[in-house]
Amino acid sequence: MTLKRILTIAAAFLGLILIFLWLANAFTEKLDTETRAQQAQSKPETVAVVAEPIRQQRAFSGSIQARQQASISARITARVAEVLVDAGDQVEAGDVLLRLENDDLSSRVRQQEQSLAAAQARVNEARLNFQRIEAVVSQGVLPEARLDEARAARDGAEADFIRARESLLEARTSESFSVILAPFSGVISRRAVFTGDTATPGMMLLSLYSPDSLRLEAGVSESVLANIQLGDKLAIALDALDTSLLGEVVEIEPAADSASRSFTIRLVPNSLDGLYQGMYGRVSVPAGEREVIHIPAAAITQIGQLHYAHVWHEQRLERRLVRLGERFQQQGENRVEVASGLQAGEEVRIHR
Known part of the structure; x- marks a missing residue:
């Protein structure tokens, strides 16, 4: 190996050493790290x-439900003639909500009225006939058997009259089923039928609830049931509202659900503004410390x-x-x- 080649290799090796030293900051002036650390470590707030x-508080989910609510169903088979309300309407007790076609029912009422009038006429005739025969029998002109026959005819006519009167009452009651009235004041929550639909007995027509009776119903674990008493004020959170509410415990069901092992409690919120039936909510229950x-x-x-x-x-x-x-x-x-x-x-x- 020639001297020139040896010098070349040595120069290359020395160059690599210088590059490594430069990358390692060997040629950079050292900073006073101790002073910087002391300045950075002055005690802050x-x-x-x-x-x-x-x-501790445990949250249990529930929903807003009305204590006073009703599903209004049909009691006869008839076509819907007119629906006077829609979902969201405010109604008063006794307001007409819906009418069913009642031509055949009205006809039956008129027939029963005629039957009652005929029965009344027969009763009047039977009573007069009994009085006449009674007077004649008392004079000894007719035998006692004729009086018994007249009495039986009178009693039968009176029984027919009572039957006709009850039939008329039944016909009028059936006719009244064609007009659906609001059982209490509240809000229509659902309308299930429209004009022209056929209503059948038991078929749900409308649903109604009273906004003043809204409560939060929640299922709470049996482990915290001992921490709840009637009259307690618990915090209520509703996802639909930004404000927090307090609810008074007004009812605790004394039986647990067999599947979830939870007890249902009901609370009346301190404000009903903005509340609607079915809203999701949570109640916070004390759970010790x-x-x-x-x-x-x-x-x-x-x-x-x-x-x-x-x-x-x-x-x-x-x-x-x-x-x-x-x-x-x-x-x-x-x-x-x-x-x-x-x-x-x-x-x-x-x-x-």
Whole structure:
């Protein structure tokens, strides 16, 4: 190997060494890292991590239901002649909601009226005949048997009259079934028939409920049933409303559902504005106390799906991964439960 070739290899090797040193910042002036660390570690605004017993609440789902509601059904077979209301209409007790065709029913009423008039005439004749025969028999002109026959004819005519009167009452009652009246004041929640439809006995025509009787019905676990008493005021949350409500417990069913092992409770909200039957809601029920470690929500930083808190430890800030629990308010401040990552008494930085 020639001297020239050896010098070339040595120069290349030296060049590689210089490149590595440059990449490693060997030619850059060193900074005073100790001074920078001291300046960065001046104590910021911190708050203490608190551990205290907090009353627990469990939320149970339910729905708004009316205590006074009715499904109005047909009691006769007839064609729908007229529907006077629609869903959402406000009605008063006794208002006409719907009419069915009643020509045949009215005809039957007239027939029964004629039958009753004929029965009345026969009764009058039988009574007069009985009186005449009774007078003659008392004089000994006719035998007692004729009086018995007259009495039987009178009693039969009276029985026919009573039967005709009851038949007329039945016909009029059937005719009244053709006019559907509101049983109480409320709101029409559903209209199931239209003009020209055929109504049959038991067929649902309209549904009606009273807005003043709306309540929240919810199924609560038997584990918290002992924490609920009649008259208690519990918090109610409705997805359709932004405001929170209080509901008074007015009824607790004393039997559990065999499938869910839950008991149904009913609460009357302190305001019925904006409530409609069937709305979804949740009721918060006291569930005892437990020790909770919590900090202000402003002490939490989030990076991606991870949550961190900066802990003041040994005169420096230490970023620590935390696992959060429920969020709540305490004295108007948003706070968050820390399930792991912090200990009571430690200090965390507040982000303003």
